[in-house]
Amino acid sequence: MTDARPLYPLVFIGPMGAGKTRIGRRVAKALDVRFFDTDKMIVAEHGPIPEIFESRGEAVFREFEKEAVATALAERAVVSLGGGAVLHPQTREALTGHTVVLLNATAEAVAARINTSKRPLLKNGTGDWQRIYDERRAIYEELATTTFDTSTEPIERIAGKIATWARGRA
Ligand SMILES: Nc1ncnc2c1ncn2[C@@H]1O[C@H](COP(=O)(O)OP(=O)(O)O)[C@@H](O)[C@H]1O
Numbered sequence: 426m427t428d429a430r431p432l433y434p435l436v437f438i439g440p441m442g443a444g445k446t447r448i449g450r451r452v453a454k455a456l457d458v459r460f461f462d463t464d465k466m467i468v469a470e471h472g473p474i475p476e477i478f479e480s481r482g483e484a485v486f487r488e489f490e491k492e493a494v495a496t497a498l499a500e501r502a503v504v505s506l507g508g509g510a511v512l513h514p515q516t517r518e519a520l521t522g523h524t525v526v527l528l529n530a531t532a533e534a535v536a537a538r539i540n541t542s543k544r545p546l547l548k549n550g551t552g553d554w555q556r557i558y559d560e561r562r563a564i565y566e567e568l569a570t571t572t573f574d575t576s577t578e579p580i581e582r583i584a585g586k587i588a589t590w591a592r593g594r595a
């Protein structure tokens with residue numbers, strides 16, 4: 426069955442450390458389109474993420490994030506969201522009809538790779554990762570139009586596979 430959804434914006438969702446930022450950037454390069462990372466947009470406008478969580482709270486961060494997502498989704502681009510962006514109902518609604526790629530990874534793979542100090546929700550270590558993932562799993566799976574697992578292969582190989590898949594979709 427062919428997928429009638431437009432390829433762009435091509436959106437990456439999934440848990441922290443799955444590789445949305447790194448893989449998204451590589452896929453954009455391979456497809457020769459622009460790349461937006463909503464966390465980077467928020468940092469550019471409002472400052473470092475841990476400071477936003479600390480001084481304004483998660484709810485304010487989610488509002489900033491909703492705005493960044495809406496801006497990025499208007500572009501013909503690859504767009505990587507932060508792991509919790511899908512918690513906002515307006516963001517879930519905004520994703521309707523778009524091509525949404527879920528990047529999944531196991532807790533073990535993520536524990537070996539991520540810098541928890543930059544992720545305020547993991548400041549007690551990666552033990553919280555599984556709980557947060559379990560809370561969000563159903564949302565990710567409902568929104569995703571395709572899924573790739575990033576646990577075992579290097580970033581370049583996964584990005585290459587996704588770019589090949591995307592070319593086949595275009
Ligand atoms: N497939 C992978 N194999 C090994 N390390 C990875 C892989 N994907 C991502 N990483 C590493 O994990 C960290 C988090 O990646 P990032 O793209 O920021 O994830 P996300 O945006 O989903 O939180 C980075 O240090 C990155 O180099």
Ligand SMILES: O=C(O)C1=C[C@@H](OP(=O)(O)O)[C@@H](O)[C@H](O)C1
Nearest residue numbers: 440441442464507508509544545
């Ligand atoms: O899952 C989350 O709630 C978060 C994920 C982070 O982005 P990445 O998924 O790119 O790490 C960042 O938006 C913030 O620390 C909160």
Ligand SMILES: [Mg+2]
Nearest residue numbers: 445446464507
């Ligand atoms: Mg990221």
